[in-house]
Amino acid sequence: MSSLVALLCALFAMNVALWITRNLTRPLSKNRDERRGVKTLVVLGSGGHTSEMFSILRRLPLDVYAPRTYAIARTDSQSANKALSFEREVGGSRARARIEIISRAREVGQGWTSSAATSLVALVDAVSLVWRERPDVVMCNGPGTCVPVVLASMAMRGVGFETPATVFVESACRTRALSLTGKIFYHARCVDATYVMWERLSELYPRATFVGRCV
Incomplete structure (x- = not known):
């Protein structure tokens, strides 16, 4: 079963990577200096979310999607090491990739009342991060940590910046x-x-892009 899941995730990541490369690289080139890459902010979650994101990144032209910054929740004890291992694997350097720690909006099992306060703190951290990094694109794949980062990206546009583009x-x-x-x-x-994996989702949510069923 685990090998089947790994195969499905790999196929899924390949399809998503192709769609992202085809649909984002060209439009972003209009808003950036052609001498540099697409400055990318990657939001990592934990467990399966992080594994999926690295599978996607492995199939992207990393010389284009660089430099890379990884946004990781403060209470995530594993993703930072995984990001460093990934960068060593793909031959990255500390100058081309960095890690930024931000507050988590909501912990698993946390009550909705208390999560309002932690979400506000996370949003402040995210605004500071996006303002400092000025990424061309923000990539995320599910964890709640990406919500304040995407909202911060919208705020950037609200003050006159055309980027970052946001991909979920x-x-x-x-x-x-x-x-x-x-x-x-x-x-x-x-x-x-x-981007969604299953055709049913694209039927239920017509503005989502179906990238191929991994079976």
Whole structure:
């Protein structure tokens, strides 16, 4: 079963990577200096979300999507090391990739009342991060940590910046409905592109792009 899941995730990542490369590289080139790459802010979650994101990144032209900054929640004890390992694997350097720690909007099992305060703190961290980094594109694939980062990206546009472009890739395990994060982004129309794995999702959410069923 685990090998089948790994195969499905790999195929999914390949399809998503092709769509992202075809649809984002050309439009972004109009708004950036052609002598540098597409400055990319990658939001990492934990567990499966992080693994999926690295699978996607492995299939992207990393010399184009660079330099890279990884946004990681403060209570995430594993993703930073995974990001460093990934960069060593692909031959990155510290000058081309860095890690930024931000507050987590909501912990698993946290009450909705208390999460309002932590979400506000996370939003402040995210605004500071996006303002400092000025990325061309923000990539995320599901964790709640990406919500304040995407909202911060919208705020950047509100003060006159054309970028960053925002891309949300729904998790491979979402076969019948979008995740809570996906629903927020979809209904609030706060990302430029939403990619889904399963055709059923593209039928239920017609503004989402179906990137191929991994079977």
